Amino acid sequence: MEAPSEPRLDAKSEVTNQLVDFQWKLGMAVSSDTCRSLKYPYVAVMLKVADHSGQVKTKCFEMTIPQFQPQLLATSSLLSASNFYRQFKEIAAVIETV
Amino acid sequence: MAAGEVEGGKPLNGLLNALAQETFHGHPGITEELLRSQLYPEVPPEEFRPFLAKMRGILKSIASADMDFNQLEAYLTAQTKKQGGITSDQAAVISKFWKSHKTKIRESLMNQSRWNSGLRGLSWRVDGKSQSRHSAQIHMPVAVIELELGKYGQESEFLCLEFDEVKVNQILKTLSEVEESITTLISQPN
Numbered sequence A: 001m002e003a004p005s006e007p008r009l010d011a012k013s014e015v016t017n018q019l020v021d022f023q024w025k026l027g028m029a030v031s032s033d034t035c036r037s038l039k040y041p042y043v044a045v046m047l048k049v050a051d052h053s054g055q056v057k058t059k060c061f062e063m064t065i066p067q068f069q070p071q072l073l074a075t076s077s078l079l080s081a082s083n084f085y086r087q088f089k090e091i092a093a094v095i096e097t098v
Numbered sequence B: 001m002a003a004g005e006v007e008g009g010k011p012l013n014g015l016l017n018a019l020a021q022e023t024f025h026g027h028p029g030i031t032e033e034l035l036r037s038q039l040y041p042e043v044p045p046e047e048f049r050p051f052l053a054k055m056r057g058i059l060k061s062i063a064s065a066d067m068d069f070n071q072l073e074a075y076l077t078a079q080t081k082k083q084g085g086i087t088s089d090q091a092a093v094i095s096k097f098w099k100s101h102k103t104k105i106r107e108s109l110m111n112q113s114r115w116n117s118g119l120r121g122l123s124w125r126v127d128g129k130s131q132s133r134h135s136a137q138i139h140m141p142v143a144v145i146e147l148e149l150g151k152y153g154q155e156s157e158f159l160c161l162e163f164d165e166v167k168v169n170q171i172l173k174t175l176s177e178v179e180e181s182i183t184t185l186i187s188q189p190n
Helices: A084-097 B009-023 B032-039 B045-064 B069-081 B088-112 B165-187
Strands: A016-029 A040-050 A056-064 B117-133 B136-150 B157-164
Touching: A016 A056, A016 B165, A040 B157, A040 B165, A056 B136, A084 B117, A084 B136, A084 B165, B009 B032, B009 B045, B009 B088, B032 B045, B045 B069, B045 B088, B069 B088, B136 B165, B157 B165
Parallel strands: A016 B157, A056 B117
Antiparallel strands: A016 A040, A040 A056, B117 B136, B136 B157
16 A cells, blocks of 8 residues: 655745635735835735644735736836736646646 | 035935935945045035935935925925025936836835735745555645745745645635736726
């Protein structure tokens, strides 16, 4: 009987987590003490993730619109390259073919 | 020779660069004395200090208001006209500096105002996971995603997540809702 083969984790984190929940909101930063005219929209994400033991943690982070999908804003610079949405589309395309 | 009379754009441009590094990009450490001796060696320290303060104030005002080019010209013109203001040569140097650095300074200001973690990077791979018991084979591809997150000025934290195909498609659906929301927001007149 063969044992299941685990994916080789060469990621920088030691632990892989399962995603339990994905919540999001679209916010607008208007002004701050260092900049009176911020005016930028951002996507705030709250992930609930469970590790192998079942312990659930919450991770929050933010993305600018260009980080989420550069094509949505005419003024996007190419400085931020994450392109969160497009990368998930690519993952979906690849996982379908595997 | 007073600081206000010194020109050639290079020293002032260098000064503005140093101020931007310190004020916006979080790289302090260039002392006033070093700046003076490198850029304005003929200006005495007691004159250099108020000059530096004036330039810092102007740069902060421009960045804080995220001035467009019309606002910038109007603002700088007003500065040239006031008592103890700037020269028109200096205004030209400041104008050129803001035009070429505006995007980067703005990005730094955005990063500084974000107190949650920001997304610094995303990498992924898809693994084919196979199990076999006797001769039955179950093939379950798995996406392994690594998110690099980090707060301003702090080291990155890495979060590794596993998704099966069903989950990937669920997330994709959620992300399309996010995109729809963004499109609605952007298309609204403000």
